[in-house]
Amino acid sequence: MKNILVLFGGCSSEHDVSVVSASSVIKNIDPEKYNVYMIGITKDGKWYLYEGPVDALPEDKWLTTGKLTPAVVSPDQGVHGITVVHEDGPENIRIDVAFPVLHGKNGEDGTIQGLFQLAGIPFVGCDMTSSAISMDKILTNTVADQNGIAQAKWDYVTEFDYKTGAKTLEEIATKLGFPIFVKPANAGSSVGISKAHNFDELKAAVELALQHDTRILFEEFIDGYECECAVLGNDDVINGIVGQITPANEFYDYDAKYSNAASILNIPALVSEELRDKVACEARKTYKALGCSGFSRVDFFVTKADGRVLFNEINTIPGFTNISMYPKMIEAAGISYSELCDRLITLAEEKWGK
Secondary structure (H helix, E strand, O other), X not given: XXXXXXXXXXXOOOHHHHHXXXXXXXXXXXXXXXXXXXXXXXXOOOEEEEEOOHHHOHHHHHHOOOEEXXXXXXXXXXXXXXXXXXXXXXXXXXXXXXXXXXXXXXXXXXXXXXXXXXXXXXXXXXOHHHHHHHHEHHHHHHHHHHOOOOEOOEEEEEHHHHHHOOOOHHHHHHHHOOOEEEEEOEOOOOOOOEEEOOHHHHHHHHXXXXXXXOEXXXXXXOXXXXXXXXXXXXXXXXXXXXXXXXXXXXXXXXXXXXXXXXXXXXXXXXXXXXXXXXXXXXXXXXXXXXXXXXXXXXXXXXXXXXXXXXXXXXXXXXXXXXXXXXXXXXXXXXXXXXXXXXXXXXXHHHHHXX
């Protein structure tokens, strides 16, 4: 049997989502084929091998349930796995494939992926470079522009330029017009994102975004349907059934994504089959342009006025909770959650070598 390492938690603002996603992943990895090792990362960055019930992961109950032993992923390719620090000395455990279920910073921004590449451990998902580019919304938009992928008008500012007046909010508002979406360049699950309708709201939105990053993205408001596409594969990619979000809140923010309440998930999306096909085609194109592998969820707007398909963002470790769109869209295409986990592990082996 192969040893699979699932990492969960982390220091990001999406820690609480990660532990729920990871519990779903672990429950759906075939125990007849794989031994699962669990490493949890606390909100303050401590790493532990967790040996306890999977149901204790949500709400961080794992910290007080089961056995916790300090452990790390070793960058030494001779170890090819994790080092567990027992009281009577260290133990090395070989890992065949790692499955990082870490959303947001230090999870899908290339940092943990770089560690696995150093260690020579095959891992699920995008590599370091594509993860880093896809996490940074400014870099993502730049790549999209260079590859002819249609998207909303956008601009950005650094904290230094904003505070020194080298670039003003008046310039940005003139270019984009109100309302304006304001986003930290590096954050996931809509954390730190605001919709500004005037200059006062725009200034407040920038101050909020600066709590999460020193580079801020501005995007024009698009009056459209929010459609998403699950992409799966390395070189030869497929997609799930395109879905559509009807947000509970004014836009699909963190609470709307993970509160269970009110937001409506439609699979297939409530747009024409022709537009769903267009979204899927653009999703695959975006996935390849960004150098993705394994899996990603690619989000778009379909404009209400004229049916244009505009790229919004990409998530290289999309939510895997029981209400998350990625596994639901893949399931609608005929691939069960358990089969999805198995395919992701196989894709990791194919990309990085067994």
